[in-house]
Amino acid sequence: MMRLLHIAFVLFILFLFVPTEMNGQSVRQSFLLEKNWRFFQGEVADGEQTTLDDKNWKNVTVPHDWAIAGPFDRAHDLQDVAVTQNGEKKATVKTGRTGGLPYVGVGWYRTKFDAPQFDPSSKRVVLKFDGAMSEARVYVNGKEACFWPYGYNAFHFDVTELLHKDGRNNTVAVRLENKAQSSRWYPGAGLYRNVHVIVTEKIHMPVWGAHITTPFVSDSLASVKLETTLEHADGKSVRMVTAILNAEGRVVAQKENEQKLNYGKAFVQNFEVLKPALWSPEQPNLYRASTQVYVDGKLMDSFETRFGIREVRIIADRGFMLNGKIRKFQGVCNHHDLGPLGAAVNVSALRYQLQLLKDMGCDAVRTAHNMPAPELVSLCDELGLMMMIEPFDEWDIAKCKSGYHRFFADWAERDMVNMIHHFRNNPSVVMWSIGNEVPTQCSADGYKVASFLQAICHREDPTRPVTCGMDQVSCVLENGFASLLDVPGLNYRTQRYEEAYSKLPQNIVLGSETASTVSSRGVYKFPVVKKDDMLYPDHQSTSYDMEYCSWSNLPDEDFALAEDHHWTMGQFVWTGFDYLGEPSPYDTDAWPNHSSMFGIIDLASIPKDRYYLYRSLWNKNEHTLHILPHWTWPDRVGQQTPVFVYTDYPSAELFINGKSQGKRSKNKHSLQERYRLMWMETRYEPGEIKVVAYDESGEPVAEKSVRTAGSPFRIKMETVHDSIAADGRSLAYIRVKAVDKQGNLCPHANGLVRFEVGGAGAFKALANGDPTNLESFEKPQMHLFNGQLTLIVQAGEKSGSIRIKAKSTGLKEGLFTVQAY
Numbered sequence: 152m153m154r155l156l157h158i159a160f161v162l163f164i165l166f167l168f169v170p171t172e173m174n175g176q177s178v179r180q181s182f183l184l185e186k187n188w189r190f191f192q193g194e195v196a197d198g199e200q201t202t203l204d205d206k207n208w209k210n211v212t213v214p215h216d217w218a219i220a221g222p223f224d225r226a227h228d229l230q231d232v233a234v235t236q237n238g239e240k241k242a243t244v245k246t247g248r249t250g251g252l253p254y255v256g257v258g259w260y261r262t263k264f265d266a267p268q269f270d271p272s273s274k275r276v277v278l279k280f281d282g283a284m285s286e287a288r289v290y291v292n293g294k295e296a297c298f299w300p301y302g303y304n305a306f307h308f309d310v311t312e313l314l315h316k317d318g319r320n321n322t323v324a325v326r327l328e329n330k331a332q333s334s335r336w337y338p339g340a341g342l343y344r345n346v347h348v349i350v351t352e353k354i355h356m357p358v359w360g361a362h363i364t365t366p367f368v369s370d371s372l373a374s375v376k377l378e379t380t381l382e383h384a385d386g387k388s389v390r391m392v393t394a395i396l397n398a399e400g401r402v403v404a405q406k407e408n409e410q411k412l413n414y415g416k417a418f419v420q421n422f423e424v425l426k427p428a429l430w431s432p433e434q435p436n437l438y439r440a441s442t443q444v445y446v447d448g449k450l451m452d453s454f455e456t457r458f459g460i461r462e463v464r465i466i467a468d469r470g471f472m473l474n475g476k477i478r479k480f481q482g483v484c485n486h487h488d489l490g491p492l493g494a495a496v497n498v499s500a501l502r503y504q505l506q507l508l509k510d511m512g513c514d515a516v517r518t519a520h521n522m523p524a525p526e527l528v529s530l531c532d533e534l535g536l537m538m539m540i541e542p543f544d545e546w547d548i549a550k551c552k553s554g555y556h557r558f559f560a561d562w563a564e565r566d567m568v569n570m571i572h573h574f575r576n577n578p579s580v581v582m583w584s585i586g587n588e589v590p591t592q593c594s595a596d597g598y599k600v601a602s603f604l605q606a607i608c609h610r611e612d613p614t615r616p617v618t619c620g621m622d623q624v625s626c627v628l629e630n631g632f633a634s635l636l637d638v639p640g641l642n643y644r645t646q647r648y649e650e651a652y653s654k655l656p657q658n659i660v661l662g663s664e665t666a667s668t669v670s671s672r673g674v675y676k677f678p679v680v681k682k683d684d685m686l687y688p689d690h691q692s693t694s695y696d697m698e699y700c701s702w703s704n705l706p707d708e709d710f711a712l713a714e715d716h717h718w719t720m721g722q723f724v725w726t727g728f729d730y731l732g733e734p735s736p737y738d739t740d741a742w743p744n745h746s747s748m749f750g751i752i753d754l755a756s757i758p759k760d761r762y763y764l765y766r767s768l769w770n771k772n773e774h775t776l777h778i779l780p781h782w783t784w785p786d787r788v789g790q791q792t793p794v795f796v797y798t799d800y801p802s803a804e805l806f807i808n809g810k811s812q813g814k815r816s817k818n819k820h821s822l823q824e825r826y827r828l829m830w831m832e833t834r835y836e837p838g839e840i841k842v843v844a845y846d847e848s849g850e851p852v853a854e855k856s857v858r859t860a861g862s863p864f865r866i867k868m869e870t871v872h873d874s875i876a877a878d879g880r881s882l883a884y885i886r887v888k889a890v891d892k893q894g895n896l897c898p899h900a901n902g903l904v905r906f907e908v909g910g911a912g913a914f915k916a917l918a919n920g921d922p923t924n925l926e927s928f929e930k931p932q933m934h935l936f937n938g939q940l941t942l943i944v945q946a947g948e949k950s951g952s953i954r955i956k957a958k959s960t961g962l963k964e965g966l967f968t969v970q971a972y
């Protein structure tokens with residue numbers, strides 16, 4: 152009997168996975184339109200016509216960002232504005248606000264595609280754009296097929312009727328337009344996300360038509376509900392076969408059901424998963440539902456839906472609960488650009504970013520202030536980062552002259568629905584935020600708009616709580632705006648948390664945006680003082696992590712709020728990574744600054760000192776022991792040069808050239824002393840500083856030292872990406888340093904480095920993290936910034952060695968290889 156059951160089971164599995172074909176033809180095919188796009192920057196009369204000669208247009212691969220190559224220029228999108236959310240009353244010239252890059256204007260893209268096995272009477276063809284910046288008009292074979300204004304959202308549309316009858320040689324033309332003053336940061340330009348062609352049978356599951364929820368979750372049992380919408384199946388009797396597979400590919404539940412579908416009704420299947428492997432940041436366990444759809448005995452569709460089993464709850468006075476455990480968000484906000492790669496999405500770049508954040512102990516990401524690329528959300532599912540997805544920076548009232556308010560009335564609901572449908576199966580997404588610091592907060596009817604948007608979330612996805620990042624605390628506490636949200640989110644204003652907690656009916660407060668501490672990697676200013684809006688002649692900010700903006704604060708305050716109050720939900724730091732644009736505090740006529748200084752990690756993906764401050768509290772698995780500043784100060788001999796140590800150990804002793812500078816222990820005298828060990832009186836002398844850390848019982852347990860560097864001697868390269876896939880897309884980030892004979896980093900080396908990349912890959916980009924640097928990211932030469940920069944190389948499509956040579960006058964050249972496999 153057992154044997155028979157076993158055979159039956161194996162047959163069933165075969166039956167599940169073989170039939171993705173009907174009459175020898177695939178029932179669903181999906182592919183990307185990546186290569187061989189033609190691009191023209193500027194307006195083109197009749198750009199959509201199939202007869203147009205685009206031979207002389209540039210050949211590009213999508214994802215593509217037309218503006219990232221530069222050149223940087225102060226005149227690009229110069230904005231004369233008062234940034235009211237920063238407390239400004241008078242308009243002033245804002246330089247570099249959107250990155251100083253040529254993103255404004257019109258751009259055209261054209262390509263051709265074949266729809267395989269096309270037959271207009273029995274097949275459907277859909278184009279799906281993951282995002283197109285912006286005001287996209289898409290034409291197929293000369294006819295307008297879709298208009299989608301919001302550059303961050305994904306959209307799709309049926310093009311079946313517009314295709315050539317044989318399915319071949321169809322022309323897609325896309326006109327994009329970015330208006331001046333449409334953004335507060337660098338939005339990117341062009342087809343910066345993927346474009347998909349999806350070919351299905353007429354009866355099929357449409358884009359985002361499968362919705363999975365887990366109505367009951369416990370350690371012993373989870374109930375999984377799959378609701379599938381089908382198109383062109385009205386009145387038909389449909390048989391649906393679904394298997395739930397765990398991460399190892401083992402079937403853990405399965406169902407075969409038959410239902411007659413009436414208009415609009417979804418096909419519902421429920422499953423039980425025993426002893427489910429729950430999803431969490433620590434254990435990002437994933438499942439797949441594999442579904443086949445049959446009508447009249449014929450296979451009509453076959454698709455997979457990835458999901459996770461986890462429970463999200465908000466508890467008054469206690470905050471956020473994941474799988475029955477209260478936890479505080481250790482999150483960061485990020486803009487969507489990838490620094491030197493611009494907005495063009497790249498999976499290996501995103502993965503590297505997330506891995507750096509995970510190592511810091513970060514467990515959550517807020518997509519500020521727009522819909523993310525689907526690749527980012529998938530990676531968060533896989534790597535274990537919770538997400539708060541946020542669609543808007545403005546609603547009906549403008550922040551930017553040509554911002555989203557122009558579209559809000561007509562498009563907000565459609566944009567919300569697409570966003571929610573796109574990401575509601577992703578376990579990483581634990582909360583929606585309906586907006587960021589929208590001026591509507593203070594308008595008399597603002598609460599109605601908030602309630603309208605929150606209701607869309609509840610209707611389309613009843614499982615996730617909704618928040619909004621609010622900065623006008625007095626308004627929102629008074630006017631009912633804050634009290635109607637599932638979760639009140641405060642941006643900064645740490646001094647108002649207690650009041651918000653006691654006044655609001657939810658009895659919880661989320662730090663939806665925090666800190667906005669500013670720093671430049673490798674830059675240290677003296678004397679070391681805590682201060683807001685500090686400006687220096689070199690247009691940098693100190694890495695002693697003591698400077699912030701007038702509206703913001705230092706990390707220590709946010710740490711204390713999370714530790715001291717059971718009703719705080721943790722935070723999303725502004726920001727994980729530096730981004731292009733918004734170069735506060737050097738934003739007012741302060742060219743050449745054109746990228747942010749808020750990042751915990753710089754624009755070149757190199758961690759700043761602040762990274763280790765967060766890591767010392769957030770990473771509970773590994774110890775942190777980090778010393779700052781560097782110890783090469785030829786002009787400071789004998790001068791007071793404070794030393795800070797960021798560590799999870801409670802105390803440490805500092806030695807300068809072997810002489811003890813005393814022991815420091817974390818204490819509550821000040822917020823800084825609570826989280827940092829600081830020697831404020833130390834005087835600089837060349838040599839070695841060493842820190843010895845002590846555990847709770849006073850035992851020395853770890854040590855770290857930094858030495859004064861000699862003259863720059865050679866170029867050193869290192870990477871965590873020793874081997875990358877030869878897929879034409881994968882990237883290796885290589886840290887390039889000037890070091891002395893002993894290998895010490897030379898922190899004042901700022902020479903020009905020239906690169907040659909050959910073999911199985913190509914040069915992709917350079918960045919040095921200097922917010923004032925005007926060198927193009929896309930030329931193979933750049934100056935070091937405080938001794939370092941990052942080189943990015945891209946694998947080709949054949950395996951082999953990628954060979955890198957780095958030359959700089961006066962330094963021994965660097966040779967390095969990365970394997971493409």
Ligand code: GAL
Nearest residue numbers: 236587588664667700703725
């Ligand atoms: C916030 C805003 C962010 C960013 C930040 C800089 O008020 O939400 O988008 O501008 O300030 O500190």
